[in-house]
Amino acid sequence: MDARTTRSILILEDEPLIALDHDLHVRQAGFTQITMFSSCSAALEWLKSNSPTIALLDVRLRDGPCSDVATILRNKGVPFVVCSGSSQEDADPVFTEAVWVSKPCLPEDLITALTRAKEKVAGYL
DSSP, X not given: OOTTTOOEEEEEOOSHHHHHHHHHHHXXXXXXXXXXXXXXXXXXXXXXXXXXXXXXXXXXXXXXXSHHHHHHHHHHTOOEXXXXXXXXXXXXXXXXXXXXXXXXXXXXHHHHHHHHHHHHHHTOO
């Protein structure tokens, strides 16, 4: 993934080690504008005046499900990847359109999923 075409990413993850891992991998993939939150409420507030190019979400954070964040991203046309240990079948329908990777995931699987999500929203898939 190239930072010239996808510069900013929103990451929602409440497990500190996984959040650091995601941060490292997206930086290595060329992202330079990384916004990270461990709560849905903080992400929702940020999204009132900001839009990332792409997002990486867990299905649930400590303060609840990320379905409201996913809905806002979808309505803004922002592609997102779900990286979760939860089952896709049990998730809110807003997540079913997203590209999923199981947690924990390999760095290359994460980057491939971000690329697929971007292409999917762009109408390539």
